[in-house]
Amino acid sequence: MPRGPKGEKRSADVIGNAVKVMRIATGDLAYGDTWTWTAIDADTKLIVSWLVGGRDGEYALAFMDDLRSRLVNRVQLTSDGHRAYLDAVERAFGGDVDYAQIVKIYGNSPENARGRYSPTECTGVTKARIEGNPDPKHVSTSYAERQSFTMRMHMRRFTRLTNPFSKKFENHMHMVAIYTVWYNFVKQHKTLKDLSPAMAAGVSQTLWSVADLAEMVDAAAPKPGPYRKKDAAA
Secondary structure, three states: OOEOOOOOEOHHHHHHHHHHHHHHHOOOOOOOOOEEEEEEOOOOOOEEEEEEEOOOHHHHHHHHHHHHHOOOOOOEEEEEOOOHHHHHHHHHHOOOOEEEEEEEEEOOOOHHHOOOOOOOOEEEEEEEEEEOOOOHHHOOOHHHHHHHHHHHHHOHHHOOOOOOOOOOHHHHHHHHHHHHHHHHHHOOEHHHOOEOHHHHOOOOOOOOOHHHHHHHHHHHOOOOOOOOHHHHHO
């Protein structure tokens, strides 16, 4: 179970978040926009943690708690300027992190670009130290942004105004899970000498194939019960 910087349990936070996610997945609770939270290691390109859900402080804390539980050593952490990160990182890591934020400054949107999905032109970037002693040379969100680009290019569920665009929260979450396993264990990175991120991080000794991933999905699928004649008649 994720714990705070002093070892305190976060059962209420974690259980409350899980209940909210399940209510959304089953349709009991209406949900609109869905966000994908991703933490990636800059050296190995490994996706260390991910979460699909809202953009509020509750999800930010659940995400950071999960990330903290997967780390052994003190790390340097960089995020964008989303305010929910400030409290979430403090509660999850305490002072045991070198944390900085990058805030991008965008220009005004021209009249002919009103209503488009993409942001306007980036006119500047500011870096701010939040906690610890982060190295300014490594304060960057480029790897996370590139991974987000790769995710959107490989899954049409993120393509708005198309038939494959996700309409059900649960199915969208499952596809992100499958993608993450593929990215970590199957995808070869040229910057890693054609190793997968899992191999570069020492998590796996071999390169997985798509067939391996498909077999795992099939093995985890519920098995049908015994066939009975009366079932067929019904």
